[in-house]
Amino acid sequence: MTHNQTIAQLQELRLQGMAQALQRQLEQPASTELGFEQRLALLVQHEIDSRHDRRSARLLKQASLKYAQAHIEDFDARASRGLERARWMALALSDWATSGATIILSGATGCGKTWLACALGQYACRQGHSTRYLRLPRLGEELGLVRATGTYTRWLGKLAKTQVLILDDWGLVALDAPCREALMEIIDDRAGNRATLITSQLPVDHWHAWIDEPAVADAMLDRLLPQAQRIVLKGESLRAARTKKTPSSANQS
Template sequence: MLHQQTIAQLRALKLTGMADALQRQSEQPASSELSFEQRLALLVQHECDHRHERRSTRLLHQARLKYPQAAIEDFDARPSRGIERSRFTSLALSGWSQTGQTIILTGATGCGKTWLACALAQYACRQGHSVRYLRVPRLAEELRTLRAAGSYTKWLLQLAKTDVIVLDDWGLVGLDALTREALMEILDDRVGGRATLVTSQLPVEHWHAWLGDPALADAMLDRLLPQAHRIVLKGESLRAAGRAQVTETGGG
């Protein structure tokens, strides 16, 4: 009875992890062999784990990733892709999202760029970092909606505070002046402090011409390219081949 009262009080205090752990302890006779300090330590650890899982779930929902189930553990490491599993895993675990680094994934359509970017972003969410996925070809439409609603400045401020931004399909369609300016603002806010993931079918050497405005192109690429981690994916399309792992079905 005392246990049930304590469990109810823990739930009322929103200590759900501790409440669940105490319930399990009360159902396991072996728990009585532990000292008070040991049982308390387990309760606190369960609460910490519960909060971390809840935060990760919330961050992943807010990220709006194209492939939210993509995970670095499911990386398709066939040799023809141009990147070894050890290199990809080392990059994912390197703390790039904490230190504000840039990762650029390029390659032909269907080679898995977007899936890999989402896997890296999903792992950042699991580590407790905020993420936002943006598809560059749709950015102009989103910007028009934001400006019409008067929330464009607020949106920029939110992006500036986001730990990781994914810019998917960079270079796929032409940019209008307002979209170029918005991308410039986004990149300028991230220099040296926030991480950026870019996927593109267009080789990096053609980005300057694609951006259109020479002055803005110089400024944007100066913020993106220095010391960026560049990965060029190779091989046949994972979509066309029909041989991708069940866990990695995304192209991009």
């Protein structure tokens, strides 16, 4: 059997990573100095790495993050933000994505809440966790679409199974009855089981009034707040600061 036939068979078996690694070995004479087991180990490792990379790319695309290129390593650690790098990295590298944690990022507009949430979401994708970004001011539009197509229950089911859900701009616009009902279902499905990241300009003390239905507000906040990790960001708007920088400056807004 020729090398080309072996490569073709690997591709037919959907072992693209191994096929690519074998082709590379054939093009590098030095690899022939390795033993059979060493060469095979390299092929297998390349297949594992290739599958991981493809899964991460697929999860990142499905997440629809506002800032898909946000990385936890690029955190802006200026002291005025009220969040030290050590605390940020300890949170980012913890088991929050698998422990069903609720993380609340609050602060004034432009202080970097959405960027930080997307950085955590991007890292979750890199770790192989399904992630979804949902901007709450557009929840009504999404509800209208899934109800019109008869997929509301399926939509709720997919959100319930998503390992990391980002709810951006919590409290920015008033909730109508359908959105309040859907949000309650989403929170109830996830509480203690799946990680939820919330960004909000509205202080937590005002959330009850924003939900605007006492019984629902009590139930929703009882599921969210007791075990939540809260991060309050401070300082001037990073958007304003960015206007003074070059177009290549980091986007933490």
